[in-house]
Amino acid sequence: MSDNEIDIVISTLGARGDGCGRGAEGRTLFVAGALAGERVRVVVEDAVGAVPRGRLVEVLEPAPGRAVPDCRHFLDCGGCVAQHMDAGLYENWKRGIIADALAQAGVAANVGPLQRVPKASRRRARLFAVRTATGVAVGFQASGSHRVVDMTMCPAVEPALFAFVAPLRAFLAEVIDPSARAEAEVQVVDGALDVVLRLPGSLDWGMCERLVAFGRDAGVARIGWQPLARGRRAKAEPPETVAAFSAIRAVFGGIPVALPPLAFLQASVAGECALTAAVTASLADGIRVADLYAGAGTFTLPLAKTRHVDAFDGAPDLIAALDAAARASGLGTRVTATARDLERRPLSARELAAYDAAVFDPPRGGAEAQARELARSDVGTVVAVSCNPATFARDARILVDGGYEIGPVMPIDQFRWTRHVELVAAFRR
Template sequence: MKPGARRHKPRGGPGRTAGPPVELVIETIGGEGDGVAPGPAFVPFTLPGERVLATGAGERRELLQVLQPSEDRVVPPCPHFGTCGGCALQHWAHDPYLAWKVERLAGTLARQQIETEILAPFAAGPATRRRLALHARRGGRETARLGFKARKSWDLVEIGVCPIADPAIQAAIPALKRLAAPLFEHPKSAPTLHVTLTASGLDVDISGVERKSGGLSADARVQLAERAAEADFARVTIDGEVAYQARAPQVRFGQAVVALPPGAFLQATPQADVAMAAFVAEAAAGAGRIADLYCGVGTFTFRLAEVAQVYAADFAPEAIRALGGALAAAPGLHGVTAEARDLVRRPVLAEELKKTDVAVFDPPRAGAAEQTAELARSAVGRVIGVSCNPATFARDARTLIDAGFALDRVLPVDQFLWSPHIELVGVFSR
């Protein structure tokens, strides 16, 4: 029997009636990472070509046993895989897994009638994630239960290890469980610890603590600060409000060192951050003036400012303040003008882009429909789009293409390892 060819405990959902076990042959992998058999029937933790025994009714089934495993099946590296909802594809060998992600990206573009050169993907490895959102539930007096939500459930899977996370975050799990213990004074509190590894140490922003009752008591705040100090965390905040700080959390972008605001967005892995920024800067080479739209705290801004003058805009004033605060100590830049601006309600207009050669946009998952419409109207010669959602990227790309741009090339980026998600950077030219 090949690795992974074993029985699986069936999991049922609310209102689900389990039918008799049936044999199914998996043909493809669906968008959420489940295997798809004719019908269709979706079976998690299966691979193309496998013959499996499944239970359940309707389209959603549960795996009982792999009867004939694929040659691409491997032993999942995490002991929590199968119950934890964080990963879907640890049982798949790396090369076919990555090829599937790239094929999905190409298919998403094709649905908008877009063909382009898709470059070899960048793939982050295990133990590289610098950001995790860990859910906490009441445990004992000294430690809380900490982990991820179970697959297709609100239940918590308490974790001891997480193979995707940086070793520094993994090593801090016991301390994070202690940190979370004082957060349950109110029965409605359901805290989430947003943990970010920075050059200064761990930065923890806590959400989900009940505030209507007045928030944490003074005693609980003292306990929180004491436990943060014991663990040598850089900072702990509650919904952005500082509860403890030993050092300002910092991250480097090119020549700049930025002091992060609480809860600030960062690329999930520093390796992907560097690779994407290098790709964007190379694509912007030769520009005289660059617009960096949805710039955040400067993920691309500072590398772009080594190429040309940059106008940077983002909806978050705290991100713009952090970016601006790093400018004075960053050598070798051509100059940056930064503005807090809602690019949905007030996109940078085509007329404002008259002297801009290159525009970069890196929006949230909803995409940049309003800003893309202005880029399409503008005289900008090159546009670089960064996206965590290929579907909204394809929609926005269609707007640019219809206005006379061509999508020259796309770099797929896999930094959410063993999940169905794929990111990308696309380069457009007139």
């Protein structure tokens, strides 16, 4: 045992998947990969911010509920935090994240059983790459760092996505300089690979030709380019499509939607199916629905089979894709699609008077402004979909204070092994 190693007992399991115990002088230590009740040996690392961390060296006394991780990169790669939990412990932990968020917001609700998605079902990923002395590393970043963990396996992502890593690694070895970094946004849509590469430098003619050849040889359906961001602004520039070899079409409720590059899709097909089933089951046939934060129509089009749906989203390209799909499929009379920033300009209580029900599925920041308008409205049913229990709980509190009753919260584990969890809940008045 070296000087900076200590043995501690883990008392609790935190929302980020870290075990939490007390080190020297009673200081709180967070330890990735450790479970409540375990005695572990850790190396105390320099405090990042206010909270010191311990790096797990050895589990001295394992707790019940410990599982063997599926991935050899677990605890090095920052992608997964919970492969060391067995199914029962894992479910309790994920449901507990939602229950704690609701309790903190003062919302009383039942949290239902965790609906699981299969392994190897994540269909979208941001891959990071860096040129090292020995080649190019491609994978996710290590936890709390920009170090790229070279991915030799990944039990979380779809096989088609993982299969793209090797050709990407070989291509980047040809085109990026020593120490240079790159990123790839990769999405598998109905078996087709939609890829946007973020590379240093500019998109000159030579790079275009190389990207076209790479995309064709790697069996990619569409390949685009974006400048590698130095700040967030560069990422906000729309990607430039370099080659489209075949169409990228998602199918929602049986209706094909031609997606723009980097279009939002739920993280897995199984997650999307579970969410769609929960949303549609919460809403009666024949009613008028406002689908808020509708994206390219994941819920709009299945709902529109038997309802009138007005869809709103802040991304004009997604709204255009949804509009075109609805018209092409003859749903033009039952679906409208409008680009609108719902944070700055939520549908007002007066506008909401046109609807029997509303669905909202905002980004991680939640839908506070829209929830306030819904709370003042007469809308009978509101179905909330969320990937962030904390902002969901805040928005739920607003709806409950406005007179809605919250039904059971359904957790859907579409971000398997990570600290994230998706959920659906219906509110009625």
